[in-house]
Amino acid sequence: xxxxxxxxxxxxxxxxxxxxxxxxxxxxxxxxxxxxxxxxxxxxxxxxxxxxxxxxxxxxxxxxxxxxxxxxxxxxxxxxxxxxxxxxxxxxxxxxxxxxxxxxxxxxxxxxxxxxxxxxxxxxxxxxxxxxxxxxxxxxxxxxxxxxxxxxxxxxxxxxxxxxxxxxxxxxxxxxxxxxxxxxxxxxxxxxxxxxxxxxxxxxxxxxxxxxxxxxxxxxxxxxxxxxxxxxxxxxxxxxxxxxxxxxxxxxxxxxxxxxxxxxxxxxxxxxxxxxxxxxxxxxxxxxxxxxxxxxxxxxxxxxxxxxxxxxxxxxxxxxxxxxxxxxxxxxxxxxxxxxxxxxxxxxxxxxxxxxxxxxxxxxxxxxxxxxxxxxxxxxxxxxxxxxxxxxxxxxxxxxxxxxxxxxxxxxxxxxxxxxxxxxxxxxxxxxxxxxxxxxxxxxxxxxxxxxxxxxxxxxxxxxxxxxxxxxxxxx
Amino acid sequence: xxxxxxxxxxxxxxxxxxxxxxxxxxxxxxxxxxxxxxxxxxxxxxxxxxxxxxxxxxxxxxxxxxxxxxxxxxxxxxxxxxxxxxxxxxxxxxxxxxxxxxxxxxxxxxxxxxxxxxxxxxxxxxxxxxxxxxxxxxxxxxxxxxxxxxxxxxxxxxxxxxxxxxxxxxxxxxxxxxxxxxxxxxxxxxxxxxxxxxxxxxxxxxxxxxxxxxxxxxxxxxxxxxxxxxxxxxxxxxxxxxxxxxxxxxxxxxxxxxxxxxxxxxxxxxxxxxxxxxxxxxxxxxxxxxxxxxxxxxxxxxxxxxxxxxxxxxxxxxxxxxxxxxxxxxxxxxxxxxxxxxxxxxxxxxxxxxxxxxxxxxxxxxxxxxxxxxxxxxxxxxxxxxxxxxxxxxxxxxxxxxxxxxxxxxxxxxxxx
Numbered sequence: 013x014x015x016x017x018x019x020x021x022x023x024x025x026x027x028x029x030x031x032x033x034x035x036x037x038x039x040x041x042x043x044x045x046x047x048x049x050x051x052x053x054x055x056x057x058x059x060x061x062x063x064x065x066x067x068x069x070x071x072x073x074x075x076x077x078x079x080x081x082x083x084x085x086x087x088x089x090x091x092x093x094x095x096x097x098x099x100x101x102x103x104x105x106x107x108x109x110x111x112x113x114x115x116x117x118x119x120x121x122x123x124x125x126x127x128x129x130x131x132x133x134x135x136x137x138x139x140x141x142x143x144x145x146x147x148x149x150x151x152x153x154x155x156x157x158x159x160x161x162x163x164x165x166x167x168x169x170x171x172x173x174x175x176x177x178x179x180x181x182x183x184x185x186x187x188x189x190x191x192x193x194x195x196x197x198x199x200x201x202x203x204x205x206x207x208x209x210x211x212x213x214x215x216x217x218x219x220x221x222x223x224x225x226x227x228x229x230x231x232x233x234x235x236x237x238x239x240x241x242x243x244x245x246x247x248x249x250x251x252x253x254x255x256x257x258x259x260x261x262x263x264x265x266x267x268x269x270x271x272x273x274x275x276x277x278x279x280x281x282x283x284x285x286x287x288x289x290x291x292x293x294x295x296x297x298x299x300x301x302x303x304x305x306x307x308x309x310x311x312x313x314x315x316x317x318x319x320x321x322x323x324x325x326x327x328x329x330x331x332x333x334x335x336x337x338x339x340x341x342x343x344x345x346x347x348x349x350x351x352x353x354x355x356x357x358x359x360x361x362x363x364x365x366x367x368x369x370x371x372x373x374x375x376x377x378x379x380x381x382x383x384x385x386x387x388x389x390x391x392x393x394x395x396x397x398x399x400x401x402x403x404x405x406x407x408x409x410x411x412x413x414x415x416x417x418x419x420x421x422x423x424x425x426x427x428x429x430x431x432x433x434x435x436x437x438x439x440x441x442x443x444x445x446x447x448x449x450x451x452x453x454x455x456x457x458x459x460x461x462x463x464x465x466x467x468x469x470x471x472x473x474x475x476x477x478x479x480x481x482x483x484x485x486x487x488x
Numbered sequence: 489x490x491x492x493x494x495x496x497x498x499x500x501x502x503x504x505x506x507x508x509x510x511x512x513x514x515x516x517x518x519x520x521x522x523x524x525x526x527x528x529x530x531x532x533x534x535x536x537x538x539x540x541x542x543x544x545x546x547x548x549x550x551x552x553x554x555x556x557x558x559x560x561x562x563x564x565x566x567x568x569x570x571x572x573x574x575x576x577x578x579x580x581x582x583x584x585x586x587x588x589x590x591x592x593x594x595x596x597x598x599x600x601x602x603x604x605x606x607x608x609x610x611x612x613x614x615x616x617x618x619x620x621x622x623x624x625x626x627x628x629x630x631x632x633x634x635x636x637x638x639x640x641x642x643x644x645x646x647x648x649x650x651x652x653x654x655x656x657x658x659x660x661x662x663x664x665x666x667x668x669x670x671x672x673x674x675x676x677x678x679x680x681x682x683x684x685x686x687x688x689x690x691x692x693x694x695x696x697x698x699x700x701x702x703x704x705x706x707x708x709x710x711x712x713x714x715x716x717x718x719x720x721x722x723x724x725x726x727x728x729x730x731x732x733x734x735x736x737x738x739x740x741x742x743x744x745x746x747x748x749x750x751x752x753x754x755x756x757x758x759x760x761x762x763x764x765x766x767x768x769x770x771x772x773x774x775x776x777x778x779x780x781x782x783x784x785x786x787x788x789x790x791x792x793x794x795x796x797x798x799x800x801x802x803x804x805x806x807x808x809x810x811x812x813x814x815x816x817x818x819x820x821x822x823x824x825x826x827x828x829x830x831x832x833x834x835x836x837x838x839x840x841x842x843x844x845x846x847x848x849x850x851x852x853x854x855x856x857x858x859x860x861x862x863x864x865x866x867x868x869x870x871x872x873x874x875x876x877x878x879x880x881x882x883x884x885x886x887x888x889x890x891x892x893x894x895x896x897x898x899x900x901x902x903x904x905x
Contacts, residue, residue: 250617254751300624303708310620324744328617329625407581407590409493409597416594421579424529427592446627461615464530466630467637467644 024204025051025188027381028216030195030230032056033064034171034365035357036222037178042369043376044185047384052179052187053207053214055194055226057444058451060175063224064362065451066299066331068248068288069279071095071105071167072363075130075138076267081340082371084133087360090367094174095167097366101177101392103170104280104399110166110262111141111149113157115315119266120158126266127161137164152258152317166262170280171362172451173395176441178365180393183440185386190214191444195223198233200349218350218381220372224334225296227355239342239355243296243332246288246359247305249313250327251320252459255284258319274312276320281426281454282400284320286313288331299330326425326459333358343371347379393440396432398454405429417479422472423465425458433469434477442476449473493590494598498523498573500804501589501602503580503749506535507790508781509608510563511549511797512804513572519805524572525600527591529579533567534560535610537790539636542664548791549798557640559790583753587776604804606778607749607764608797611786613658614742616710623710626717632662632740639669647735651719652676654740655701656880657789662738663697675732676701677721680879682853710737741880743786750779760821760828760849761786767833768841768887769803770796771813778804785830785847788882792843799842814838818863819899820890825852826883829902836895844887846902850877854904859885861893863900868892877904 029040032054040052056062071094074087098105114120127138139162146160147153183189193209198219207214223230228241256278265273277285289305306328313320336342336356341364345352352375354368361368377383397403405411405418406427412419417431436443436452443449446456446469455469456462462469472479499522502509509526510533517524532538537545540556547553554562567574578593580600588601613631628647630638638644650666652659655678663673681704702721708729709720719737722729745763750756755773756765763786764772764779772779780800781793814835822829827849831841854877861869869889877883885902893900 253748297713300710301622303622306620306622324614324618325620326617328620328622406579406592407597412592412594412597416596419592419594419596420577421529421592424579427579427581459615459618460612460633461617461631463612463615463631463633464637466634467642468531470638470644471642 023049023215025049025214025216027051027218027220028053028207028214029220029222030207031222031224031226032059032179032189032191033062033222033224034060034175034178035224035354035361035368036220037175037182038365038369039220039222039354039372040182040187041178041185042373044182044187045386045389047386050182050187051214051216052182052189053193053195053209054189054191055210057192058448059179059189059191059441060172060451061447063332063334064171064175066248066329067171067359067362068275068277068285069169069171069362070262070277071169072360073135073163073165074133074360074363075135075163076126077133077360078339079129079132082343083341083360083364086341086364086367086371088134090364093366094169094363097177097392098169098174102395102397102402103173103177104397104402105167105169106278106280106399106401107165107167108261108278110163110264111146112161112163112264112266113146113153114159114266115156117158122266123159123161130163138162150259150261150263152319153263154315154318168262168278168280169362170398173398174362174365176452177393177395180440184390184393189441195230198230200234200351205350218352218376220352220354222354224357225332227334227353231353231355234346234349234351236353239336239353241355242335243293243298244335245291245293245298245330245332247301247309247328247330248285248287249306249309249325250279251284251286252324252326253282255320255323256282258317259284263316274309274316276313276316280399280401281457283326286320292335293332296332299332301328301330305330324459326461327457341368343368343375345375345379352376396435396452405432420479422468423455423458425460426454428453428455430472430479433472434479437477443473446470446473494596496525496598496600498525498600498602499808500524500604500606501587501600502526502606502608503589504528504535504608504610504781505533505564505574505576506608506610506781507537507563507794508797509535509606510567510574511794512606512608512780512801513574514563514567514570515798515801516804517567517570517572519801520808522603525602526567526572526574527578527580527600528574528576531577533564533574533576536633539640540661541640541668542661545790549794563794580749583749586774604776604778604807606780606800606804607772607783608779608781609746609749609783611743611745611782613740614744616739619739619742621707621710624712626710626712626715628712628716628735629710629737630739632658632665632738635662635738636665639665645669646671647716648672649674649734650736650738651707651732651734652738652740653707654678654742654880655680656741659740662740663699666736666738667697671736673697673699674734675699675721677705677707678703679706679724680704680853707737743782745783745786747783758828758830758832760832761830763830765833766831767813767817767835768831768838769813769835770800770831771803775813776807785882788847792882796842803839816895818893818895818897821899821901822848823901823903825850825854826902826904827851834890834893840887846885846887846889848877848883848885848902850883850904851879853878857883857904859889860903861889861900862903863893863897868894868900
């Protein structure tokens with residue numbers, strides 16, 4: 013079981029991984045496949061509750077990375093790793109492909125260079141297309157597109173399920189998942205390091221810093237001064253399901269010096285996403301949305317896919333990317349401290365996570381951590397089918413016949429059943445709050461935002477998914 | 489998979505067991521030979537009135553005054569007593585044919601192939617994301633629907649100090665629910681300039697509930713990381729902004745029809761209501777498919793929705809008896825400040841709409857409205873009405889206004905000044 017109440021006061025783990033986002037969970041999973049005791053130390057009450065929950069949910073080919081960087085190599089490798097892992101665990105993925113659209117002569121002129129760059133990144137399936145082909149592929153695009161570049165293997169994925177699958181498998185392999193353990197101080201000893209946390213000390217011979225937005229703070233506790241994390245806020249709008257017919261692939265802007273710009277993409281839940289903005293902040297907890305950000309996105313949406321704005325917005329949210337100076341991932345071991353830093357993992361970390369974990373494995377082995385592969389590892393977890401393209405329980409006649417709870421739709425908009433909500437509480441990493449339940453089931457993520465189901469979902473949250481009289485019998 | 493699912497074949501399928509659907513089913517069950525099947529996705533039939541505990545229901549249809557839950561129970565009893573089958577926790581998830589749908593329920597996945605279908609799926613309030621209110625994302629932000637579900641059906645707690653957005657009928661219903669839950673409404677916020685626009689509620693509201701109303705105002709920011717702490721209110725006339733402390737925010741009104749089945753079936757929508765485009769017989773654009781209630785006019789009172797149900801029952805019976813729809817149609821539309829009119833089509837030879845009223849929605853208060861109808865560049869009717877056209881509630885206009893519409897003419901545009 014996860015341990016929310018105490019640190020392992022006396023145990024000394026072989027490795028403590030700080031941060032249970034995509035990267036930390038992938039590293040814990042990788043290491044716990046070896047003869048090691050591993051702790052996954054997370055400040056928040058759930059895995060994947062920070063940067064990893066609010067990104068654009070794209071499985072990148074890495075076509076536009078900077079060639080020769082660590083990021084380029086790990087994104088390219090991670091793409092294939094995560095695709096295989098998704099197939100093994102049931103993480104929703106759709107290979108929609110992407111279309112970069114040039115709206116100015118300058119952007120049009122940049123496309124051949126982008127194709128050449130993709131080839132230097134080892135990706136050779138991009139194709140230049142003229143405006144007619146652009147509009148044939150995405151008829152709903154606004155006027156003025158001059159040409160495009162196709163990236164047929166760019167895909168959309170469920171970031172929540174990815175994070176949860178990695179952390180669940182780490183847990184199944186014996187990783188001790190310590191939620192609600194915020195690291196407050198670090199003491200590096202001769203034999204082991206003590207992480208003082210809000211719930212007591214956690215001891216480990218090696219520490220891996222995958223703390224995302226907190227990576228620089230933790231790095232300084234180890235006496236380093238090499239990295240500053242600047243939270244970069246990205247605001248996103250999600251449009252209701254009828255919009256999906258307008259956008260069947262990822263529509264990317266041509267990247268400029270100011271970043272990757274605003275994209276329009278379908279989601280695996282059957283919606284359309286517009287965003288993100290890019291705004292550097294100082295407050296590392298400010299995931300609020302802003303008036304200016306929403307206005308900017310609506311303006312961009314109007315130009316990109318004008319029809320989109322007639323659809324209802326079902327979610328507005330903001331994520332914080334852990335940006336650092338320098339254009340690459342920063343992954344470095346300090347063997348004398350038995351310490352390894354993983355920093356600067358931008359939104360590409362979703363794709364690269366498993367490859368980052370394998371890279372970390374290599375660095376730790378070089379630094380002298382004995383890594384002996386275990387045999388008889390448990391099978392990877394089968395994750396709930398959250399994707400619209402997959403077998404949703406509500407339309408699975410055989411499943412409903414076997415268990416009527418899968419026929420009891422609680423969240424009407426997203427068609428989430430009481431059976432799925434109950435199941436979420438029976439997993440190795442059950443939800444801790446409404447946000448956690450939403451990420452595990454999609455309940456309350458739809459157009460009504462709880463108008464119909466909010467009270468019933470809260471009731472199921474309170475009873476840990478037990479279907480009570482009040483859930484099914486409405487009026488007293 | 490669908491091939492092995494059982495198929496039910498009632499004469500009439502009604503989707504939605506609210507006032508419109510139940511009333512239609514009660515009337516149809518006495519008139520048709522085969523089954524009348526009502527499906528509702530909620531655990532209990534009755535629709536929105538189930539969780540609206542104040543009085544005032546049933547006036548126009550049942551000629552009595554009931555509480556919401558009492559009204560809902562009575563409608564359910566009437567439908568079942570008439571012989572209709574009412575199934576709850578049965579969600580229509582999509583179409584399998586012109587009058588055939590797929591259903592998920594705890595009793596299994598099945599299909600229903602009916603001779604006629606009535607969609608009475610109602611409306612919901614726009615929640616926070618659809619209103620694009622920026623700021624933090626704390627707990628404590630509700631629509632009236634969710635609030636009343638929490639308080640009246642699940643007996644849950646809300647906060648102590650609320651701000652209510654909107655100042656129309658449903659907003660006052662929210663204030664009453666908050667009071668029942670021990671939560672004080674410190675401010676109501678309306679974007680409209682004059683409280684007279686909703687005089688019927690503002691006067692008793694001020695007297696009995698003593699809630700101040702900030703007019704010409706809007707919420708510009710939500711503040712509070714885990715629990716709501718305050719909202720920022722802007723005076724839209726001056727641009728001045730202030731912070732109002734609260735732990736509960738209720739977003740009321742701003743209704744949108746639950747039109748998903750119309751859209752997924754490719755049935756035409758009215759751009760004004762965002763509900764189905766219907767004629768006065770409440771036909772919804774496909775032979776044998778009808779619409780009734782607040783999905784057509786978001787939203788009028790429950791009893792008006794119920795009377796839609798009575799009206800549509802007769803039209804369904806006529807369809808089942810083989811009476812075709814008249815071929816010719818004239819489109820109805822509106823000019824500002826009117827936002828929509830329902831029904832949106834008239835067909836020469838059809839009966840008048842329910843209650844012989846056109847239902848309209850205005851964005852501005854017009855105290856002594858003069859309603860006009862134009863067709864093909866000329867005024868075909870002009871009439872002064874003794875009741876106001878007020879934002880936040882349906883403005884009803886006698887059907888006889890359109891008696892001069894030319895059956896072969898172009899669209900008729902309604903205006904008010």
